[in-house]
Amino acid sequence: MRGEYKVPGGKLVAADVEVDEGTLTRVSVSGDFFLEPDEALGVIDRSLVGLPETTRVADLSARIVSALEAAEADGTLPGGTTMIGFDAESVAIAVRRALGHATGxxxxxxxxxxxxxxxxxxxxxxxxxxxxxxxxxxxxxxxxxxxxxxxxxxxxxxxxxxxxxxxxxxxxxxxxxxxxxxxxxxxxxxxxxxxxxxxxxxxxxxxxxxxxxxxxxxxxxxxxxxxxxxxxxxxxxxxxxxxxxxxxxxxxxxxxxxxxxxxxxxxxxxxxxxxxxxxxxxxxxxxxxxxxxxxxxxxxxxxxxxxxxxxxxxxxxxxxxxxxxxxxxxxxxxxxxxxxxxxxxxxxxxxxxxxxxx
CATH class of the missing domain: 3.30.930.10 (Bira Bifunctional Protein; Domain 2)
Structure with missing residues (x-):
């Protein structure tokens, strides 16, 4: 399933997701936003796998932020993460739309x-x-x-x-x-x-x-x-x-x-x-x-x-x-x-x- 969210004054965020027995099994985020370093995209995708498909936006975005902070702390993302034109919350909204809980x-x-x-x-x-x-x-x-x-x-x-x-x-x-x-x-x-x-x-x-x-x-x-x-x-x-x-x-x-x-x-x-x-x-x-x-x-x-x-x-x-x-x-x-x-x-x-x- 696919969902999209255009950030007001920002960029388009899209999320392709797969669900099995009520659980997110694959998440792929894309869009015309800017993100540094490149490896941060994989961290975002993996952070949401395993969550229930009913997870609310606040919890989805908190999971993304937590995963990025952990990756920065353990050196997976040296120098921190820069998100331009979007944020963790906009990713969460796109995921909710993909799951049919939200519409565009x-x-x-x-x-x-x-x-x-x-x-x-x-x-x-x-x-x-x-x-x-x-x-x-x-x-x-x-x-x-x-x-x-x-x-x-x-x-x-x-x-x-x-x-x-x-x-x-x-x-x-x-x-x-x-x-x-x-x-x-x-x-x-x-x-x-x-x-x-x-x-x-x-x-x-x-x-x-x-x-x-x-x-x-x-x-x-x-x-x-x-x-x-x-x-x-x-x-x-x-x-x-x-x-x-x-x-x-x-x-x-x-x-x-x-x-x-x-x-x-x-x-x-x-x-x-x-x-x-x-x-x-x-x-x-x-x-x-x-x-x-x-x-x-x-x-x-x-x-x-x-x-x-x-x-x-x-x-x-x-x-x-x-x-x-x-x-x-x-x-x-x-x-x-x-x-x-x-x-x-x-x-x-x-x-x-x-x-x-x-």
């Missing part, structure tokens, strides 16, 4: 949905619906781009309502507050001022990754899409995407019982900073990491750096994702929309949910 991007076909135009509360509800549908086996992995008209602030699942939103500013500008199911920070959302999309994937795609690694892994294609529209970006901190000019986007996740992961990204396209400061309780320092130091300017890192209309940026993102992975143009089903409407009534427009963290 190319093991799936992704539905791509753009729109329709819905209320922010309905969009938030659909994140829950599509994640639950994937967990139940009724829908495949899905990339969905939000469209909306009504202005809103969408706050993270664990944020304090009173600490994030100024009620007078929200009332003045007709802003509705919606609490989403994923964590992270508040999103000031007027029509056309940001690019928001949700990626729903099986948990097997991030098997063996820490939460921190899963953010980098699931945001990797976004960096490629940004490069296509002329923006050189990188992962910043746990869940942000930034360019040399400042922060571009933030992401958030939610994992549900049944093995589905929601990965949500909001990217600032062209935000009215004056209005945002009246609605959100954020200071100038928080505003500065969103791309401006003056409340009289617009937070517009994507518009200013690409020079493209928002619609063109979204189309470029869809094209990049479809060029990298197998995709199908798709749409929301009547049942999914009906379930979302039910959740809007019972949860996402319910003050009890919105103010669950007062």
């Amino acid at each position: 991007w190319h093991d799936h076909t992704f539905d791509v949905i753009h729109g329709p135009t819905l209320t922010p509360a309905t969009n938030a509800a659909l994140d829950q619906v599509l994640t639950e549908e994937l967990a139940a086996g009724r829908r495949g992995p899905t990339l969905r781009f939000w469209e909306w008209v009504d202005p809103a602030v969408v706050i993270g699942s664990f944020q304090s309502l009173r600490n994030e939103v100024d009620p007078e500013g929200a009332q003045k500008h007709g802003i509705t507050v919606v609490r989403r199911i994923s964590g992270g920070g508040a999103m000031f959302m007027e029509a056309g001022n940001c690019i928001t999309f949700s990626l729903v994937v099986p948990a097997s795609l991030v098997d063996g990754l820490t939460f921190e690694q899963s953010y980098t892994f699931l945001n990797d294609w976004v960096l490629g899409a940004l490069a296509d529209v002329g923006v050189q970006a990188s992962v910043s901190g746990l869940n942000d995407i930034a360019s040399p000019a400042g922060k571009l986007a933030g992401s958030a996740q939610k994992r549900v019982v049944g093995g589905a992961v929601l990965h949500h990204v909001t990217m600032a396209y062209d935000i009215d900073a004056d209005k945002m400061l009246e609605v959100l309780r954020i200071g100038r320092e928080k505003l500065s990491d969103k791309g401006t130091t003056s409340a009289n300017k617009r937070v517009d890192p994507v518009r200013s750096q690409t020079g493209l209309p928002r619609e063109r940026v979204i189309e470029a993102f869809k094209a990049h994702f479809s060029a990298r992975y197998r995709t199908l143009d798709s749409a929301l089903t009547p049942d999914e929309l009906a379930r979302a409407a039910e959740l809007v009534e019972t949860k996402f427009s319910d003050p009890g949910w919105t103010a669950r963290v007062p």
